[in-house]
Amino acid sequence: MWDAVGKSVFEDQRTLSFDYVPQKLMHREAQMKKLIMLFRPVLDTNFAQNAVLVGSVGTGKTATSKRFCMDLKEYGEKHQKAIDWAIVNCRQRNSESSVILQVVNHFQPNFPDRGFSIAEMLRILRKDLEKRKVHLVIVLDEADVLLKKAGSDLIYKLTRFGEEKVDGREFISLILISQKNVLEMLDSASASTFKRTNLIEFGKYSYEELKDIVAQRASLAFRDGAIGDDGVDLVAEVAAEWGDARFAIEILEKAGMLADEEGAEEISVEHVRGAKAEAYSSITESKLAPLDRHQKLTLLAIARSSKGKAFVTTRDVESAYKIACEERDEKARAHTAFWGLMKDLDTLGVVSAKKSGPGISGKTTVIKLLDIPAKVLEQKITQMLDDEV
Ligand SMILES: Nc1ncnc2c1ncn2[C@@H]1O[C@H](COP(=O)(O)OP(=O)(O)O)[C@@H](O)[C@H]1O
Numbered sequence: 249m250w251d252a253v254g255k256s257v258f259e260d261q262r263t264l265s266f267d268y269v270p271q272k273l274m275h276r277e278a279q280m281k282k283l284i285m286l287f288r289p290v291l292d293t294n295f296a297q298n299a300v301l302v303g304s305v306g307t308g309k310t311a312t313s314k315r316f317c318m319d320l321k322e323y324g325e326k327h328q329k330a331i332d333w334a335i336v337n338c339r340q341r342n343s344e345s346s347v348i349l350q351v352v353n354h355f356q357p358n359f360p361d362r363g364f365s366i367a368e369m370l371r372i373l374r375k376d377l378e379k380r381k382v383h384l385v386i387v388l389d390e391a392d393v394l395l396k397k398a399g400s401d402l403i404y405k406l407t408r409f410g411e412e413k414v415d416g417r418e419f420i421s422l423i424l425i426s427q428k429n430v431l432e433m434l435d436s437a438s439a440s441t442f443k444r445t446n447l448i449e450f451g452k453y454s455y456e457e458l459k460d461i462v463a464q465r466a467s468l469a470f471r472d473g474a475i476g477d478d479g480v481d482l483v484a485e486v487a488a489e490w491g492d493a494r495f496a497i498e499i500l501e502k503a504g505m506l507a508d509e510e511g512a513e514e515i516s517v518e519h520v521r522g523a524k525a526e527a528y529s530s531i532t533e534s535k536l537a538p539l540d541r542h543q544k545l546t547l548l549a550i551a552r553s554s555k556g557k558a559f560v561t562t563r564d565v566e567s568a569y570k571i572a573c574e575e576r577d578e579k580a581r582a583h584t585a586f587w588g589l590m591k592d593l594d595t596l597g598v599v600s601a602k603k604s605g606p607g608i609s610g611k612t613t614v615i616k617l618l619d620i621p622a623k624v625l626e627q628k629i630t631q632m633l634d635d636e637v
């Protein structure tokens with residue numbers, strides 16, 4: 249039985265898992281360099297530092313922050329500076345106390361998960377840091393979710409907390425990660441500690457960049473010769489529509505699994521096409537899941553009015569949005585807020601909204617669905633809205 253199943257194209261499939269962090273992140277040298285420059289004072293003078301990483305899904309924000317923190321810690325060890333780091337995903341931990349609890353758990357894995365206030369947990373964290381004489385870099389991933397839910401109070405406390413010195417050193421630095429610019433979401437007190445220059449942007453990957461990312465990961469994950477250049481190119485081409493490395497890696501893994509299922513020695517372009525078809529529906533879902541109700545209603549309106557059209561205008565969408573709200577007994581947002589919803593969808597990479605376009609006069613905004621067929625999108629969103637109530 250085991251022998252009959254045949255050889256696998258995989259050499260090390262774990263390198264395709266979402267939490268694997270490669271030694272080197274391709275085409276993120278500029279972002280990495282900026283982080284190093286920002287955090288040099290932490291090593292040299294024990295000053296705290298803060299940074300904000302912004303970019304759409306799959307642009308390598310999480311992976312870059314982890315690689316950076318691991319390298320920083322290692323560099324610190326070589327230079328007798330105790331540096332540690334902790335990352336919290338604020339979508340999974342979306343209250344202030346569960347965020348700070350996870351940080352406390354970094355030093356005390358068995359710390360009770362209830363019964364302590366935020367102030368108490370901060371004090372406990374401080375004691376742990378004093379005892380260890382360590383500088384902690386806290387990475388708040390998907391920080392916008394926390395900010396939206398709970399405001400910037402905890403972030404403010406952590407930045408202030410970082411500025412208080414112990415033995416002449418500051419001991420907490422913060423890295424905030426978000427798809428949107430979180431600086432706009434911070435209150436003025438916290439925003440002033442996050443200076444403008446500390447914003448590090450992550451652009452979508454180009455086809456050429458994705459090719460390198462895919463080739464790097466393929467060489468780690470597959471046996472030699474298991475995927476050819478044409479296979480790598482096609483994966484990159486498919487993912488380039490989104491500029492999303494996560495999608496590329498997902499397709500790579502699925503293509504390998506399809507090849508294994510067939511008992512093929514090599515991954516062919518047909519396997520890649522099959523993987524695209526499968527991944528398609530799951531990537532759509534993962535992009536849509538974080539949307540709030542009115543963002544979903546706006547997207548439903550875009551899907552409905554886009555059927556059979558290359559693009560639609562704000563006016564088309566706004567009237568379809570009002571109808572969609574009416575159908576579900578929701579109060580439609582006023583024009584400016586509605587405009588904000590469309591901008592959110594653009595930022596999240598679900599649609600593209602650009603001022604004017606070919607064959608259109610004046611200053612209209614042109615909205616295009618990215619790669620998701622309007623009908624499929626309409627069905628998915630309707631389903632999600634139905635499930636919510
Ligand atoms: N520049 C890169 N080089 C190699 N792998 C990358 C690169 N950027 C992203 N990846 C990989 O793509 C996937 C998605 O990256 P991630 O950091 O989670 O994106 P984001 O946090 O921006 O959504 C991860 O598996 C990551 O390792």
Ligand SMILES: [Mg+2]
Nearest residue numbers: 309310311389
């Ligand atoms: Mg991420």
